[in-house]
Amino acid sequence: MMGDWWSALQTLGECRENEPMARHTTLGVGGATRWFFRPQNRAAMITALQHIPFDVPLLPLGRGSNLLVPDAGFAGVVVDVSDLNDIRVQAQSLSAGCGVRMSRVARQCAEHALTGLEFMATVPGDVGGGVAMNAGAFGQQVSDCLSEIELLTRQGEVRTIDAAQLQMAYRHTQLPSGSLVLSAAFTLQKDDAEAVRERMREMRAKRGATQPLELPNCGSVFKNPQGDHAARLIEAAGLKGLRIGGARISDKHANFIVNEGGAKSSDVLALIRQARETVEQRFGVRLEPEVRALGETL
Ligand SMILES: Cc1cc2nc3c(=O)[nH]c(=O)nc-3n(C[C@H](O)[C@H](O)[C@H](O)COP(=O)(O)OP(=O)(O)OC[C@H]3O[C@@H](n4cnc5c(N)ncnc54)[C@H](O)[C@@H]3O)c2cc1C
Structure with missing residues (x-):
């Protein structure tokens, strides 16, 4: 059955299996998606949805600039919409x-x-x-x-x-x-x-x-809480520059996590959790992530 819908998608755009998502996110981390589909146009996108079974999870992908994909990857179809560009x-x-x-x-x-x-x-x-x-x-x-x-x-x-x-x-x-x-x-x-x-x-x-635009990042990691700035709270908690694995809370802007080379998704998640817990303990403010961490409840 799987072969049927996947063969149908191959007539509608570019298809890859086990595609590393680190190539498609600005942070440059994340495991492989089971299926990767880039429809050639809008009509192909609409037709494709009629083929993909409902029990296959679907993830629309833009430029991956706000997305954290786990190291274990994604067991569904990532749809890269770059060619829907009128x-x-x-x-x-x-x-x-x-x-x-x-x-x-x-x-x-x-x-x-x-x-x-x-x-x-x-x-x-x-x-x-x-x-x-x-x-x-x-x-x-x-x-x-x-x-x-x-x-x-x-x-x-x-x-x-x-x-x-x-x-x-x-x-x-x-x-x-x-x-x-x-x-x-x-x-x-x-x-x-x-x-x-x-x-x-x-x-x-x-x-x-x-902002540390010279290194791979995903923009602001946390939303700003009402009347304050996540960066100020993270810095005041003494976490600026903290490194776990290949990821670091930026020295330039504390609400950015940068990939200094070879970072894993788990390194980034560990920094997110640590920043959140420390800020909550110190200031009683629970930061809400802005980055979309796939499959994680943060
Ligand atoms: C250097 C840098 C600076 C940034 N500065 C800002 C900033 O100033 N302000 C700000 O708001 N953000 C900022 N961001 C974060 C990011 O660019 C934005 O959130 C942006 O809107 C994400 O767009 P994207 O196409 O990359 O989405 P992706 O990261 O690909 O996806 C983000 C989420 O949107 C969903 N999605 C994507 N496309 C679709 C679609 N067509 N239909 C339905 N769901 C979809 C995805 O499934 C995912 O859940 C920054 C990021 C970086 C790297």
């Missing part, structure tokens, strides 16, 4: 396939003199990952401008959903389990193109000065 701008509306890089959205905004999503110039994920995480920075977030999404349900149905129904909050979006964001539509405001570009330049400069 983008369209009409007056103040921008719509993009889930595989469009957020930096490309930002470039389009600058070209069309649109404001609202400047932060996307500095975040390394895709539109689908950005919606799923309600990504944001510098006082902006996806939910500020998102008008609707197209959702592909696990049953293979495409539904248009109003952003208001997604219960989006700080780094949170409520998506039905097993579903995939196919595309997103944003409503933006007109501005001066040079002013938009200048804000993007300033954001990039700030980020480069404060």
Whole structure:
């Protein structure tokens, strides 16, 4: 039976078995996924869902910039949506396939003199990952401008959903389990193109000065608790620079964990647990992870 659906997927895109996920996450850690599928386009993605059995777990993958895959890997299908990458701008509306890089959205905004999503110039994920995480920075977030999404349900149905129904909050979006964001539509405001570009330049400069972008990482590991900063708490707990295996709590920014070479997922998880426990003991604040740690209850 397995052969049937897997053979069907091979006519719809690139298929690999036992693909190391360390190649597909910005942290550069994680074991192999049993199946890896990269649909050639949107139609192939929709058809594929009609073939993949319901009992096979499915993981949509953007750029893997917020994902921690365990060393034991993933016993399901990882779907790499990079080729679902159409983008369209009409007056103040921008719509993009889930595989469009957020930096490309930002470039389009600058070209069309649109404001609202400047932060996307500095975040390394895709539109689908950005919606799923309600990504944001510098006082902006996806939910500020998102008008609707197209959702592909696990049953293979495409539904248009109003952003208001997604219960989006700080780094949170409520998506039905097993579903995939196919595309997103944003409503933006007109501005001066040079002013938009200048804000993007300033954001990039700030980020480069404060974050350890020279080493593999997954961005902020923890969400900021109300009225405080996870980085401040981790630093105050004396954990900046702590190393376990090949992973370290960055010396430059305490809410970043960097892979200094040869890190395992278990090293990163051990640092996450230690930071969480120490901060809770010292300050009574329970940090909530922002990174999606697959199969782990943190
Ligand atoms: C250097 C660096 C800086 C960062 N800075 C920021 C920042 O300023 N602000 C911020 O918010 N984040 C930041 N991040 C984290 C990350 O870039 C964002 O969370 C981003 O939105 C993740 O997008 P992605 O495409 O890489 O998603 P992935 O990491 O591939 O996936 C993340 C989650 O989204 C799900 N997902 C992905 N695509 C889809 C889809 N099409 N449909 C449904 N679910 C999907 C995945 O299954 C997974 O659960 C940073 C990361 C790095 C490495």
